[in-house]
Amino acid sequence: MRGFWLGMVCLGLACRAVAAEPPPARIELANGEWAPYLSERLPRRGFASHIVSEAFRLAGVQVVYRFYPWARAEAMVRGGEIAGSVVWSVTPERRQFALFSDPVVSDEEVAFHLASRPMKAERIEDFYGLGMATPNGSRLGVWQQAVDAGRIHHYVTKDVQSGMHQLLLGRIDFFPIVRAVGLSELRRHFSATERAAIVAEPHAFSRFDYCLMISRRQPGAEALLARFNQGLARLRASGEYRRLERDFHAGVYDSPSVR
Known part of the structure; x- marks a missing residue:
């Protein structure tokens, strides 16, 4: 019994030593x-x-x-x-x-769309009947239920850059993406004229x-x-x-x- 308690004490000391160990x-x-x-x-x-x-x-x-x-x-x-x-x-x-x-x-996730096509964009229902895209591998998140119900037409693009091109070509109506990611892609890969043609709605659908x-x-x-x-x-x-x-x-x- 004495050996048992001695072992428990040693184990407790070892645990405290590990807990107190400085970070690498x-x-x-x-x-x-x-x-x-x-x-x-x-x-x-x-x-x-x-x-x-x-x-x-x-x-x-x-x-x-x-x-x-x-x-x-x-x-x-x-x-x-x-x-x-x-x-x-x-x-x-x-x-x-x-x-x-x-x-x-x-x-936050916002909807990007063509400046020439103003749209009400404050509720998911505002997008019923429209076509959207998401980059390959992305989750649909708040859009999942509307897509599953056939209320919103969903397409998959190779990446964010491809999605922005689809917008410019009029093949989709809107492109929901994290705001900073979308703006960065526009700055990096698109001309000033193309950037001016695409706007990001102020309303956030997810944070x-x-x-x-x-x-x-x-x-x-x-x-x-x-x-x-x-x-x-x-x-x-x-x-x-x-x-x-x-x-x-x-x-x-x-x-x-x-x-």
């Missing part, structure tokens, strides 16, 4: 292609990547990004093959295998917070996440986050040639 000086995170937030080809690996790197820097942790297809990145976090990944929306399924940070960036996710299998995951959240809070309090955000909206993260 260097971690690897899975990343992917979602310009202008994330991209291997953009300045600082995109705006969201830059924010994550700076927040971790303030916490004394260096980040190395490895780029993978999104499904692969999520599977690696689930299996504990990598410390975590940037940036993701929180879902009940993902909470089973990952911890999530405070929001790194937030954005999203995108977070760092850390694998629950990562040693010291909770401590690592706490350090990141502290660094992110310091970044916001310093005013540096707002400066980077202004750069983001000005298009600084659109092209590798800018910075």
